[in-house]
Structures are given as C-alpha cells and as structure tokens.
Amino acid sequence: MPEWLISIIKIAAIVFGFVMAVASLLTVLGDRKQSAKIQNRIGPNRARLFDKGFLQNTGIPHFIADGIKMVLKENTIPDGANKFLFLIAPMLVFLPGLFAWATIPFMDQWCTGQIQVITNHQEVCTGGEWKNYFQIMDINGGLLYAFAIASISVYGAAIAGWASNSKFSLIGGLRSSAQMISYEVTMGLSLAGIILLYGTLDFNEMSRLQGEQLFGFLPMWGVFLQPVAFFVFFLAGMAETKRSPFDLPEGESELVAGYITEYSSMRFGVMQLGEYAATVFIGALVAIMFFGGWQVPWLYGDGFHFGAPTGTPDIAVPYIAVVLLRIGAMITKILFFVWLQFMMRWTLPRFRYDQVMTLGWKILLPISLANLLVTALLAAIF
Amino acid sequence: MGTVDVKVMERHQKSFWEKSYIPEIARGLGVTISQFFTNLNPKKEERETFTIEYPESGTAHYAPRWRGQHRLMLREDGQVRCVACMCCSTICPANCIHIEAAEHDDPTIEKYPRVFVIDELRCIVCGLCVEACPCDAIRMDTGVHMKPRTDRTTSFHQRDELMQLGGLSIATRGGQRAIRDGESR
Numbered sequence: 001m002p003e004w005l006i007s008i009i010k011i012a013a014i015v016f017g018f019v020m021a022v023a024s025l026l027t028v029l030g031d032r033k034q035s036a037k038i039q040n041r042i043g044p045n046r047a048r049l050f051d052k053g054f055l056q057n058t059g060i061p062h063f064i065a066d067g068i069k070m071v072l073k074e075n076t077i078p079d080g081a082n083k084f085l086f087l088i089a090p091m092l093v094f095l096p097g098l099f100a101w102a103t104i105p106f107m108d109q110w111c112t113g114q115i116q117v118i119t120n121h122q123e124v125c126t127g128g129e130w131k132n133y134f135q136i137m138d139i140n141g142g143l144l145y146a147f148a149i150a151s152i153s154v155y156g157a158a159i160a161g162w163a164s165n166s167k168f169s170l171i172g173g174l175r176s177s178a179q180m181i182s183y184e185v186t187m188g189l190s191l192a193g194i195i196l197l198y199g200t201l202d203f204n205e206m207s208r209l210q211g212e213q214l215f216g217f218l219p220m221w222g223v224f225l226q227p228v229a230f231f232v233f234f235l236a237g238m239a240e241t242k243r244s245p246f247d248l249p250e251g252e253s254e255l256v257a258g259y260i261t262e263y264s265s266m267r268f269g270v271m272q273l274g275e276y277a278a279t280v281f282i283g284a285l286v287a288i289m290f291f292g293g294w295q296v297p298w299l300y301g302d303g304f305h306f307g308a309p310t311g312t313p314d315i316a317v318p319y320i321a322v323v324l325l326r327i328g329a330m331i332t333k334i335l336f337f338v339w340l341q342f343m344m345r346w347t348l349p350r351f352r353y354d355q356v357m358t359l360g361w362k363i364l365l366p367i368s369l370a371n372l373l374v375t376a377l378l379a380a381i382f
Numbered sequence: 383m384g385t386v387d388v389k390v391m392e393r394h395q396k397s398f399w400e401k402s403y404i405p406e407i408a409r410g411l412g413v414t415i416s417q418f419f420t421n422l423n424p425k426k427e428e429r430e431t432f433t434i435e436y437p438e439s440g441t442a443h444y445a446p447r448w449r450g451q452h453r454l455m456l457r458e459d460g461q462v463r464c465v466a467c468m469c470c471s472t473i474c475p476a477n478c479i480h481i482e483a484a485e486h487d488d489p490t491i492e493k494y495p496r497v498f499v500i501d502e503l504r505c506i507v508c509g510l511c512v513e514a515c516p517c518d519a520i521r522m523d524t525g526v527h528m529k530p531r532t533d534r535t536t537s538f539h540q541r542d543e544l545m546q547l548g549g550l551s552i553a554t555r556g557g558q559r560a561i562r563d564g565e566s567r
Binding site: 034036037038039040041042045343344346347348 | 407410411413414415417418421422430431432433435
C-alpha cells in the first residue's frame, strides 16, 4: 500500500473512528447517563434504534437525534458581529482538538520481522523493519507539537467571545483565555520533570521507556516516578478543557453561556464537541505520559516477562495478540481518564473565578516548580 | 441603651487536611463513584433508582383507586346494572353523561338505559359519577387510560362499549358491596 493511503486510513481510524465517536458518545453517555447514574436517575433512554436487545435502554441514539436537531436549527449571526471571525471561531475551537491526535501512538511501531526482547526490556526487530502503523505522524517532538496545537483553541474561545458582539460572550472569552493561559504554564512545567526523566519528547519513545521495570517488578509508569506531576497535570488538564469544576468561561449563572452565548445550530454543537474532544485528548496525554501509554504491565513483544528477561517469555503470546492487547490497553486507559474527568465534573461544585486563579498561580504553579527542582536535583545526583 | 445578648458560635476549625481539599475531594469522589456503580448493577432491584418507566412498566403500580376509563357493570344474567336513575349525569360537573331511560321488561326492575353515552373528551375524570351511583353500575377502575384520538366522534363511548369493559357485580342494593373471586378489579 502506498504511504499516503496508509496515512489516510490512519487518520480516518483514529480521528473519525475513535476521537469523534468517543466525543459524540460522551454527549449522551458521559454527561447525561453518567450523571443520571450518580444521582439515582435513569437518564435519556427514549431514542431507540431497536425495540429489543440490551442496547434498547442505553439512550445511545440520542446523540444522533441531537445531531439532527443541531443541524436543522436556524443558524443566527448577531447584528454587529464580525462575521468572518464569528464563523471561524468554532473551527479554531474544534479543529486543534483533532489535529493534536496526530502524534498520539496507539501502539508501538509494527515489526515486520521477528521481535525479540533483550535485557532492560528493549524490543528488537530482527529481519524486518519498524512500520509506523498506529500513529498518524511519527515526529520526535510530538509533545511540543501536541501542546502547540492544543493551545490554539485559546484563540478560538477568545475570538468567539470578541466577535459575538455581546458582553456576556466577551467576558466569557476573557475568562477562558486568562484561565487557559494560566493553566498552560502549570501544565508545561509539571511535564518538565517527566521530560527530564525520560529524556525525550517523542510520545512513542516515552511509552516504550515506561515498559522498563522499577525494582524488578513495578512497571516504570510516569505516575510512580512523578506522582505530584501527575496530580498537577491532571488538574491543570481539566482546567484546560474548560469543564466543571473549571467551567467559569461559561458559568451560566453569571454569563448565560459565556463565549458560546451567541452561537446556535451546529456551530454551538461544534463548540461543545470541541470540549468533549479536548477531554478525550487530556485523557490520552495522561495515559501516555503517566500510565504507560499502550504498555500492558509486564507484556512485551513476545509475551509476559515477570522480572528480568531471560530470553524466553514466562507466558508466550503471539505478536498479533500483543498488538491487539496494547491497542486495547491504550483505549481503555484513555476511556478511564475520560470517565474520571466526568466523575470529577459531577462531584465538585464550580470554583469562584478568583479561586481558579489562586489555585493556578499560587498553588499549582509553585508545586510544579518545586517538583521540577526536586526532580532535577535527584536526576543530577543519581 | 440595652445590651444585646449575642451568642458567640464556635467556628468549626478546619484541619490542615481539610484545608488542602484533597482528602475531601477523594471522599466526595468515593461517594459518587460508589453511587455510580450501585446504579450500574445488572440486577435492577439492587439499584437505587426509583424512576418508574411508564409504558414499559405497565399499570401494575397504579393505586387501586386510580381512575381511568369508565365501565358499566353487569348483572348475573349479563344485563346492564344501570337503572337509569340519572344520578351520575346529574352530578357530572362536565355534563358528559347522556342517558335515555326505557322501561325494563322485568317488573322488579323499573328502568334501564336505552342509550348511555359518555363523552370521554369532556370527562374530567373526577370520579363523582362513581360516588353518586347507588347500585354500583358505573366504575372507573379499568386501569385503561383515555386514548388519544384524531376523530372526535370516536370519543362518544356507547353503552355496549362500556359494558364490554365491565365485569360482573353482585352488590346488593342498599347493602354491602361484594366482590366475587375472579372478577376483574
């Protein structure tokens, strides 16, 4: 198959088959069903595709109904709005959430030959070459790329707020840009420690390094090396997605709907989907950097190795099964962190705006700086 | 100047752990997560949701006194119990019952309704006709909802339709109301 065809298939599978599917399912399953379960309710279950079967009461077809409703609604542009910016803002919010997936690896590169596990749990491909089938774009600055692209959505929110010609939108846009910029500082700094330890910005390489073992039994996941960084990054990441308890930019009790007040129809839907996609993306970042990415604990190219590798695996697993297990592990990890974020959303009340800023600048930033300092000292000593 | 007796409330001092919020957030998450998994239990009886899903759940949970569509009760020989005394049509606040009386063949029964029409569109489901009936002839305990309709003429329920819904009643006039086994409720 030609290279470009593989790329298109990868893009279709990852972006449309996974990210978009999960994001649109989250509108029903994550927000409405999960909150219903927490609050002893049932949640939406009237939209049905089948009259029988276990799926009939899950309410999943609601997202199709919602989509149709969104598309069919009237699309209004307020008087005095800057038309060009007003139309371009939803794309700026939504597209970065999809572009950023280019560097997320769902599996290690595919080995066309025989795979071998040598000491230190490194996998060597003999008699073949590594093929990049499970990551859209293999660049060694993947982390930088992901952050650069993801921060573009700040512009989307700010432009949406300004271009709407509404004071609610303007305040919402200001709030969201202030909040996102503050928390991006913390996000970057909390990751500095982990970059220091791994010595790479490549997501795939990072996941590969987390296959080593600590003290001979514990998988060397980022969360065991940098628990504080995980905590700070997860909080800052949740703040980045602009969802509760950090959903000040659209605090409806004060600002109607913040920077999306004036949007209607599918533009509103796209803004919302962008938030869900950002949630999934934060889940993916946490999974890759702190929970081993596609690594299944103790599973290597030829099977399970408990303890130091001896040449033959303790439990042999065929390579294709290893690949499937690893893809499954990556998806499971992402979905778990998405679920956890939604759990936080439905547990915690919204912050006050000054509390958000205090948390960002006075608590999380010093913690991440201290974490970086301690990590750097320890890395220099050992 | 009088003095005001102010009661000084002792403030709950937050400990360091409470101030850091982390254990409290974890506790809150514990509550919501346990609730989430309780309500995901495959056994529906062990969930804590108490929503009754109406069309699927049927009418079994309705109270015995729940008022639905009318029915006319029958005598033991299958004739209508109604004696066309006009009590129900008199008390009906919506004027939805129309009765035309006729003489009964049996000399012990004075009258019977030749025409008995209930306009279900006008009915306000107040149940006064059932209260007024002296001989347990009309009841609203069918458990059947008034059906939505597109044609108003179908809203006039004739005597025979009402009797088809009805069951046997062996209540004695002026006496006790008896319910026989096997009679629909």
